[in-house]
Amino acid sequence: MAGEEVQKPEAVAASAPEAEKPTEIATEPAAATEPEEAPKEAPKEAAENAPQEATETQEAAEIAPVEAAQVAPVEAVKEAPEEAPKQDSKEDASTPKQTPIAELWDAAKSNGHPEIWGVTLADPSTHIPTQIILQKYLNANDGDLVKAKDQLIKTLEWRAKTKPLDLVKKTFSKAKFEGLGYVTSYVGDASDATDPENKEVFTWNIYGGVKSIDETFGNLEEFIEWRVALMELALAELPLSTATKPITAEHDPYKIFQVHDYKSISFLRQSPVVKAASTETIRVFAQGYPELLKEKFFVNVPAIMGFMYALIKLFVAAKTARKFHPMSSGAGLAKEFGGGKTKVAGLGEKLPGAYGGKGDALDVLGKQPELE
Numbered sequence: 001m002a003g004e005e006v007q008k009p010e011a012v013a014a015s016a017p018e019a020e021k022p023t024e025i026a027t028e029p030a031a032a033t034e035p036e037e038a039p040k041e042a043p044k045e046a047a048e049n050a051p052q053e054a055t056e057t058q059e060a061a062e063i064a065p066v067e068a069a070q071v072a073p074v075e076a077v078k079e080a081p082e083e084a085p086k087q088d089s090k091e092d093a094s095t096p097k098q099t100p101i102a103e104l105w106d107a108a109k110s111n112g113h114p115e116i117w118g119v120t121l122a123d124p125s126t127h128i129p130t131q132i133i134l135q136k137y138l139n140a141n142d143g144d145l146v147k148a149k150d151q152l153i154k155t156l157e158w159r160a161k162t163k164p165l166d167l168v169k170k171t172f173s174k175a176k177f178e179g180l181g182y183v184t185s186y187v188g189d190a191s192d193a194t195d196p197e198n199k200e201v202f203t204w205n206i207y208g209g210v211k212s213i214d215e216t217f218g219n220l221e222e223f224i225e226w227r228v229a230l231m232e233l234a235l236a237e238l239p240l241s242t243a244t245k246p247i248t249a250e251h252d253p254y255k256i257f258q259v260h261d262y263k264s265i266s267f268l269r270q271s272p273v274v275k276a277a278s279t280e281t282i283r284v285f286a287q288g289y290p291e292l293l294k295e296k297f298f299v300n301v302p303a304i305m306g307f308m309y310a311l312i313k314l315f316v317a318a319k320t321a322r323k324f325h326p327m328s329s330g331a332g333l334a335k336e337f338g339g340g341k342t343k344v345a346g347l348g349e350k351l352p353g354a355y356g357g358k359g360d361a362l363d364v365l366g367k368q369p370e371l372e
Contacts, residue, residue, distance in 0.1 A: 100145045104134040107149045113160040117235045117289075128243045132254060139249050140290035155288045167229040167369075168236075174371040176216050179209045181230040182366025185237045188344035194244070196253040197343045201237045203230060203256060204362055208263040208300065217273040220280060227281055229369040231289060255294035259355070261330055263300035282315045295323045299330035299355070331356045 098106075101124050108121055115121065116133050124131035134152070141147040182204040192198045210216050217223055240254050247254065327333065334348035334356030344350075351357030352365070359365065 100138055100143070100148070101131060101134050103145060104137060104149060104152055105130070107153055108134070108156060111153055111156040111160075113156040115165070116155060116159065117240065118165060118232070119241050128246060129241050132240065132243055132247050132252075135247050135249075136252070136254075136291035139247075139252065143249070151287065151290065158284075158288050162225075162228065164228050164232050167225050168232045169370070170225065170229060171370040171372045172222070172226050172229070173215075175211075176222075177226050177369070178371055179363065179368075180206050180216070181227070182206070182362045182368055183230065183233045183237060184362065184366050186344050186347055186350045188347075195343070196239050196243065199237075199239060200342055200344050200347060201234050201256045203234045203258050204366065205230075205258070205260045206263075206362070208261055208265045210265075213271055213273060217271075217277040220273075220276055223277050224280055224284060226369055228284070231285070233367055233369065235292070252291065255292055257294050258296040259333065260296070260298045261300055262298065262302060263330060265300075265302060278311060282311070286315050293323055295325065297333060297336065298324065298326040299333055301326045301328060330354060333357075 105121075105124050119129045119133060121127075121130045121133070124134055137148040137152045137155075138145070141151065183202065184204065185199060185201045188198045234256050238254050238256070243254070325336070331354070334351050337348040337351075341347075349357050350359045352359050352361050354361065
């Protein structure tokens, strides 16, 4: 349905709104009050026993989780040792600090589930595909290690329970899902086959082809399983398992284009089963498939479907929402892939004729989950 991913989840994307970064506010230490000069005739002992005002630094009310773990509480003590033991200082200095990727790897190992998106996880210091996956979780959370670790663990738990790779082999109802979802891939210059940017992968959701709302969306669990199977088919097309170069927060070619076609759509926004399916898809994809959306095109969109964009904003980060492109006509889709958008030369012309290209139709070229 609309908005899954995503993506920071192809939703769930389905990826939550981008939170404002907490601001750390330090309160200025209270200045110590200098005691007035004692009268000459005052006893010397009284001056020596005059209380001295302690100065403390108060932490801000809001501290980012990862920062909070590193900030030790400040306690006022009457007698503090003049100098910390030298041995402890040496141990702290000699203890290497783990990288965020290494910490995520430790979290993954402790979970026990060995796989994400068809990649068997291994030591990221030597296994680039694992490094890429872990980096995606950091990127989806703007580098916040605590949030990235939480999302990673939830993904592993969900995959252990749901078994998405088994869903790819599952046979779904032809009457309910035939023609509703496809995966296509397009390759550029064959001489540069090792370049991940030389291949573009698309998922197509043809919701205008729904024959019965209750049949397709009525069984929510079955619909989500079918939609997950379609996503896993698309991930199998990405050259992720054979990757040889890491990604960064700024450059990540291991992403997918999504097209949602609402041509001839007959169901209205008031349908509770459609709303439930859309909401759950966005939630699942946002959680379990972060940083996999390149761009999403909503084509042949009727005005009444505007409610879906408001729904999407409740679940996905603002940077992800900027990747969404509603279009009133699907015939103009091919034109969106000019001007250096992709390294696959002539990508627009390779798309199906219904979308402005000259390529084969989806039911000829596209892959679907197994149907009977």
